[in-house]
Amino acid sequence: xxxxxxxxxxxxxxxxxxxxxxxxxxxxxxxxxxxxxxxxxxxxxxxxxxxxxxxxxxxxxxxxxxxxxxxxxxxxxxxxxxxxxxxxxxxxxxxxxxxxxxxxxxxxxxxxxxxxxxxxxxxxxxxxxxxxxxxxxxxxxxxxxxxxxxxxxxxxxxxx
Amino acid sequence: xxxxxxxxxxxxxxxxxxxxxxxxxxxxxxxxxxxxxxxxxxxxxxxxxxxxxxxxxxxxxxxxxxxxxxxxxxxxxxxxxxx
Numbered sequence: 001x002x003x004x005x006x007x008x009x010x011x012x013x014x015x016x017x018x019x020x021x022x023x024x025x026x027x028x029x030x031x032x033x034x035x036x037x038x039x040x041x042x043x044x045x046x047x048x049x050x051x052x053x054x055x056x057x058x059x060x061x062x063x064x065x066x067x068x069x070x071x072x073x074x075x076x077x078x079x080x081x082x083x084x085x086x087x088x089x090x091x092x093x094x095x096x097x098x099x100x101x102x103x104x105x106x107x108x109x110x111x112x113x114x115x116x117x118x119x120x121x122x123x124x125x126x127x128x129x130x131x132x133x134x135x136x137x138x139x140x141x142x143x144x145x146x147x148x149x150x151x152x153x154x155x156x157x158x159x160x
Numbered sequence: 161x162x163x164x165x166x167x168x169x170x171x172x173x174x175x176x177x178x179x180x181x182x183x184x185x186x187x188x189x190x191x192x193x194x195x196x197x198x199x200x201x202x203x204x205x206x207x208x209x210x211x212x213x214x215x216x217x218x219x220x221x222x223x224x225x226x227x228x229x230x231x232x233x234x235x236x237x238x239x240x241x242x243x
Contacts, residue, residue, distance in 0.1 A: 043243055059242065060166060060167055061242070062164070062166055062216070062219075062235060062237070064219055065216055065219035065220075065235065068219045068220075069219070069220075069221075090242065090243075101243075102242070102243055122243055125242060125243040126240070126241075126242060126243035127239075127240060128221065128240065129240060129242050129243070130166065130216070130235075130237060130240055130242070131240055131241065131242025131243070132166060132167035132237070132238065132240060132241050132242070133241045133242070134167070143167055143168045143238065143241070144241040145239075145241070146238070146239035146240065146241050
């Protein structure tokens, strides 16, 4: 059996289907006793975007690069924090408000690494992973504009 | 080389991908954008603000001064909005 500090299975999936958070956590922690903390982040389709009512959201991605780019980020997370497992699931397709879009799970012996790695992964996913959102509202459809606040959130993880 | 377009760049160009053969004088991503822009109104519209456009060579992000020689696949897209 691999030692706890080197065993960090990474699962990356891009799919249309929904995910079951409890099931994904169970898969991440099954038959392991070295994990003391699992942080779960889920991104959900919101009905309000900059004061406009969103009826639906369509997620487009760059197949191939999306998986590779997420892998680069999980590799970096594994090199920066003592992690015992990572799961990233990003859905694509058309979503209604309230539906799941993205799931990030990070497992570690202690909570701090899991919290930080989950936040790091989400910040980089938003600014660097090739996904694009198109919104449908009462006034028409349009591509979501990238926020500088997301770039600022990602930039704080850059090593000096 | 194969070129792919995503999101509103794809919509403006009017296609998701194509194979192109730019002349040897087109050396960088920036020069490729200028070369494509000169092809038609649709490309000119897609690349009207070249500084906004992001590019990737063989699935990795690159800057506008990246050299395109040897690239199998180049992609152009707007800033990402996933997550």
